[in-house]
Amino acid sequence: MASSNTTPLLSLRNITKLYPTVIANDKINLDVMPSSIHAILGENGAGKSTLMKLAYGLIEADEGEIFWQGKPVDLRNTAAARKLGIGMVFQHFSLFETLSVVENISLTMPGSRKALSAKIIELGKRYKLDVNPEASVHSLSVGERQRVEIIRCLLQDLKLLILDEPTSVLPPQHIRSLFDALRTLRDNKVAILYISHKLEEIRELCDTATILRAGKVTGTVNPNEKTAKELATLMIGHDVPSVEARHTQRTGNDPLLTLSSVSFVNHDPFGTSLHNINLSVHSGEIVGIAGVSGNGQQELCRLISGEHIDKQLAANAIEMMGKPVAHLGAAARRQLGFSFVPEERLGRGAVPPMPLAKNALLTAFEHGMLNKGFLKKKAIEQYTEKCIEDFDVRCGGPDATANSLSGGNLQKYIVGRELMLAPKLLFVSQPTWGVDIGAATAIRQRLLDLREAGIAILVVSEELEELFEITDRMHVINSGTLSPSLVTAQLTPNDIGEYMIGNQNASANSAETAHAI
Amino acid sequence: MQFKLERRVEYSKKMLIATPIIAIVLSILVSSVLLAILNKPILLTMHSFFIAPFDNFYSITEIFLKFGPLLLIAQALAVGFRAKVWNIGAEGQMIMGAIAASAVPVYFVDSTSNWLLPAMIVLGALGGIAWASIAAILKTRYNANEILVTLMLSSIALQILYYLLLGPWKDPMGFNFPQTVMFQDEALFPPMFSGVRLNVSIFIPIAFTIGIWLFMEKHFGGFKLVVGGLAPNAATYAGFSAKKAVWSSLLLAGFAAGIAGMSEVAGPIGQLQRSVTSGYGYSAIIVAYLGALNPIGIVFAAFFLSVLQIGGDVALVSADLPISAVHVFQGLLLIFYLSAYAFVNYRFHIVRPTLQPKANLTS
The missing domain is CATH 3.40.50.300 (P-loop containing nucleotide triphosphate hydrolases)
Known part of the structure; x- marks a missing residue:
């Protein structure tokens, strides 16, 4: 939990977002501390993505306030969010397959390609996000593409990185190296908002977890101190049902x-x-x-x-x-x-x-x-x-x-x-x-x-x-x-x-x- | 305050019914303004449009004379539109139906056989079907856009008509007018009552409407077409053929338009001439949409547009309006209808000012 003498990097107060059929977020309160990995945990449709889009300025809240380092801010668009030092990596990457890594990055970043290439290599070394700036994006694995997206965020003065279900596209091996990179980022004063519904990952990686259910916060916990089962109960509101598997011999041969x-x-x-x-x-x-x-x-x-x-x-x-x-x-x-x-x-x-x-x-x-x-x-x-x-x-x-x-x-x-x-x-x-x-x-x-x-x-x-x-x-x-x-x-x-x-x-x-x- | 167009969760049944009424009211209002600018008498014009057509029995039969082909073609087009097959070339299919049917009396000028009329019906249907199947082949084989193909085929059909009327089929005794001989009585539908032009062919569109209603509401074939239009991937998943949908939509329209063309030459016109379609092929598109692509709605829409056409003729004389005024009114009607129809699926949403003003003070 937040220690009282530190100001949260990002605070959401009573955030409500309404859609025609549902209340996607209902009076949400959230504090993200600097240098922490903060998980947003919830089932599909619990309101995780809506909340992150609010924090990144993609959509505006119907009610509530957002504070950045203790001061109220108006996140009316993503440019405003980026100016504060907020970056986001979506589940579906926004990279042009036919361009190289550095070409993709230079589309949104000022500076010569040569300087950017050097920067990409340097950031890659420092944060364990190795990627070849001259490689074409279509030749990269999904994990490498994700690194490109993260580096693109790092090239601005990044203070908060939002990741939407980052492991859902990765094979297990690449998940390890992503976690290493994220820990390195945290130790270098970048806070991370980590959206996921995978309990074990969150228990392993995150310092704090805010759990959402049906648009409401049902708890803010230290995930290391909770079992996966306890987290799941907070997430779905009741005990997790389990399946009965009976691995018997198959019956037919044709x-x-x-x-x-x-x-x-x-x-x-x-x-x-x-x-x-x-x-x-x-x-x-x-x-x-x-x-x-x-x-x-x-x-x-x-x-x-x-x-x-x-x-x-x-x-x-x-x-x-x-x-x-x-x-x-x-x-x-x-x-x-x-x-x-x-x-x-x-x-x-x-x-x-x-x-x-x-x-x-x-x-x-x-x-x-x-x-x-x-x-x-x-x-x-x-x-x-x-x-x-x-x-x-x-x-x-x-x-x-x-x-x-x-x-x-x-x-x-x-x-x-x-x-x-x-x-x-x-x-x-x-x-x-x-x-x-x-x-x-x-x-x-x-x-x-x-x-x-x-x-x-x-x-x-x-x-x-x-x-x-x-x-x-x-x-x-x-x-x-x-x-x-x-x-x-x-x-x-x-x-x-x-x-x-x-x-x-x-x-x-x-x-x-x-x-x- | 800001307005935003927002998708409704469920389409609004109220709006669906209100849409044509809104469109009619707005069209009347805007055309009244136009009439005022043109310095034409508004009330007299409106009277000519909407009341005069019902003044006498003959005029009422004339409404039904227009109603028949509009209804017939619009019903068939609506089936295609629901399957998202955009056939806008009913005009050309109608011309080809009229030409094919006219071949009988043109080549058997002296025949008095009772088989003349049935032969014309069959040929008329086949003419329309043949013309529509060109678009179907190009669409299913080469994925050629049916909107362009059907539209351009209409121009070609018109040129074929002109060629025949100026060349091989021209009435040798016709003072060089571009028209065929007048057809013998055996090649014409008998009139419903003596002294009127309305004939028994009016029963064809009525029977066709019942058939289409049954097909679309109660039959699996109609269901397949609608699924193909609403969710093409679901149709593929279910195993409904997209090619069959294109073929059946176009052939149905070709059939209906061909019969409509045939009924004109074997009815009120009595010969093949340049203005054989009276624009029914295009007006039927308006009718289909004005009737919300619904078989019952189309009956009302066809009737309304028929009244409008007869009323337009009256207004030409009594209010001294140009013929283009009638076209402007029809155009307004369609534009307003399509705009109003957006509100069946969407609604205005008032966006409240977001976040507290306090947040705006700092930056």
């Missing part, structure tokens, strides 16, 4: 999904091409695909779901339930007993302005909902009501529009809708993205139960903990190449990390390389 040497050339220069992907999923097992986003997951998902049909592939390059499907559309694959939950819920998994009943029709239309093409209103409503009840979807009923539901409830609805199709093969992309812990646990438990029931399940996720919790086998995708099949029980997160950065791949730099499984 693969229900097989990809044989699937390659895909992406003509989008910033998309990812896929190289010689081999993958199989049997009934009664959960197979996971780990990897940092943007390494070909999107492309692989669309090829498996049938949303993208590549006529270059042989028809049997993708097989489902033993049948060649590479040339079949999404609806035809669904008829074979395949079901897919995409990561984007609004606009892909569901039509936002349509009621839930109409959204049931989207994929379940073959299940007795049509009579010679005409809609059977009763059948559609019954299906929807059953889904709402069985999957505990909190909503206003079948007439509630999809966009009126919270992310977690809509995800439960979409998962429910797909499971009621009684699939033999289920493919779920990012099953718990933006879903609160309670709903996430329910969804994971449901997947494990289905595995027991003999369904073949493929899961793509960026949450390593999630994959370790539920999968039997894992693959790691990196630059469009899939690692060999790995048995989850014999793995550590570090092993996965090595694959994520391509280390176990003898010639990781050559994207052309294919490897046998």
Whole structure:
């Protein structure tokens, strides 16, 4: 806690921010001390990002005051915030891929490129943020890009650095070096506001943690003195539910999904091409695909779901339930007993302005909902009501529009809708993205139960903990190449990390390389 | 005080109904100002526009004569607009329908067969469909923008019409006027009542409206089109073909516009001539939007615009207005409608001064 004889660097007093449907921040008080790492902890939708945007001058508060070193300030825009010495690194980087590091930085910083280059190298040495100023950004790893963003903030007289979920894009190895750099920064009189929902990280790194729940502060604690469980309870308001994993032997031997040497050339220069992907999923097992986003997951998902049909592939390059499907559309694959939950819920998994009943029709239309093409209103409503009840979807009923539901409830609805199709093969992309812990646990438990029931399940996720919790086998995708099949029980997160950065791949730099499984 | 346009959480049903009314009221107000500037009698003009069309039975049948083709084309266009297929070339599809249908009486001048009219209906539909499918092929094969293609195809259709009327199809006894022979009675729809131009073809748009309503509200096909328009990624995810949506939207519009063109040559005009479309292909776009792309709303919108057109004709004579005044009024109507429609999904939000004034004192 703040010692009484020091003035906080940044103080927020009774900050309230209203959005049309929610109170994003409700009378928030926050003190950030100089030379400290201060965590803002909360679930998705707790108001963390809103609060940080307020502190960086991106949005203005509806009520409340902001003090900088004890004096009231008006953070009307980001320029005002930067002038005070506040910098921010977003989850999605704002770097031009085609330019070099120093070119990117010189876009926003005065000074010759030569002087800037020297400065970048010097800062890199001092704060353990090594990066080559002449390298093109597209050749940098995510971790290096993040360093560029931090250095860009350091080039101004930085006093407070705001980081929004900085580890969500990093493989485990790079998290260590980020933490080292952040500690060095703190010891050099830079305060850090660290937004995250990852408890262990916060316990390891941060000096103070302010916990938000539903827009309100529920506590300010020293995270080292609390267990992860106690922090989680503050974060979600009740005890953390846990899943019951039963790692029994898989029941079936016939693969229900097989990809044989699937390659895909992406003509989008910033998309990812896929190289010689081999993958199989049997009934009664959960197979996971780990990897940092943007390494070909999107492309692989669309090829498996049938949303993208590549006529270059042989028809049997993708097989489902033993049948060649590479040339079949999404609806035809669904008829074979395949079901897919995409990561984007609004606009892909569901039509936002349509009621839930109409959204049931989207994929379940073959299940007795049509009579010679005409809609059977009763059948559609019954299906929807059953889904709402069985999957505990909190909503206003079948007439509630999809966009009126919270992310977690809509995800439960979409998962429910797909499971009621009684699939033999289920493919779920990012099953718990933006879903609160309670709903996430329910969804994971449901997947494990289905595995027991003999369904073949493929899961793509960026949450390593999630994959370790539920999968039997894992693959790691990196630059469009899939690692060999790995048995989850014999793995550590570090092993996965090595694959994520391509280390176990003898010639990781050559994207052309294919490897046998 | 500052105003901000803010997205509504849910679209406003009240605004949806109020929008056309607001648009009509504003159009009347602004055109009144314009009339005052032009020194034209405002009340007399408004009377000509909105009351005179109902003065007598003949005038009322004339309203329905306009109502038919507007309704027919607007219903089909609205289906495409909901699927986000922007066919603005119904005018050209209508011309091609009229041309194809006219081939029958032009080449069988002396025939009195009862099959003349059915053959014209079929050919009229096919003419419109053929013209629309050019845009569909270019869109689905080469991703050519259908807005440009359909619009330019309308210009081409017009040139084909002019060529035929000045060349091979010109009435040899017609004093060199650019028009075909007058069609024989067997090639014309029988009139509804004696002494009026309104004919039995009015039942086609009415039946078509019922069909479209059923399709859009009760049928899976309509649902697929709407999903494709609202959330293309969701349509791909569900496995609905985007190409099929483009094809069915354009073919439906081609069919409707072709029949509309055919009904003109086999109805009030009775021959093929240069002004065969009366601009219905473009007015139908206004009708479709004025009716909020809803099959029932379009019925009202088509009727309203028909009254306006007849009223415009009356005003030309009684209030000595130029024809462009009628077009200005229609244009105002569409502009105000589209502006007002923004408030179905958005609302004004008053931004209060932020932070305490105290904070502004220091710097």
